[in-house]
Amino acid sequence: MCQIRFRLFYAALAGCFLLSGCGGGDPARAAGSATLCDLPLKYADGLNGGYSINTVAQAVPRSFNACTIQQPLAASVSLCIDHRQMGELSALLVLPNQTTLDLDLPTSTQGATCLISGRLFTQSLPISRLQAFSGLKGDWTVRVRDNNSVSNTPMGYLIGWSMQAEGLQ
Secondary structure (H helix, E strand, O other), X not given: OHHHHHHHXXXXXXXXXXXXXXXXXXXXXXXXXXXXXXXXXXXXXXXXXXXXXXXXXXXXXXEOOOXXXXXXXEEEEEEEEEEOOHHHEEEEEEOOOOOEEEEOHHHOXXXXXXXXXXXXXXXXXXXXXXXXXXXXXXXXXXXXXXOOOOOOOOOEEEEEEEEEEEEEX
């Protein structure tokens, strides 16, 4: 009886060695370790306020300089906006290669009050568009524009924005 247990133990041990030699180890470790890069929420003007939103799009660039992600798996962008008529706004995320992604603010997830008095709008980004960037390095820019050309009085502010990405190193 004892010999059968030892044989089973040695057979299992040999199977483990065989699998580890064939790449049967941890696939996440083989592909790279998971990491998170974050551009934290901060004021659009870099101080303690934001930019008025009007018919000329306000551009606010930021960079992921120290991000070690080589293969993005998920990403989102959040805009802190104080505006009474969200349906009048259009927003874009300009990627480092100067292509753009439309940010659909009315369908974004709405969060609580952010920074001064704005509301946080968060949208997931299509990962297929981000996988072209090694390390996500470069300037990322948010542009917000008020499409109501009837009134030239600013009715709101782009207070700030943030971006978060998850991926493999």
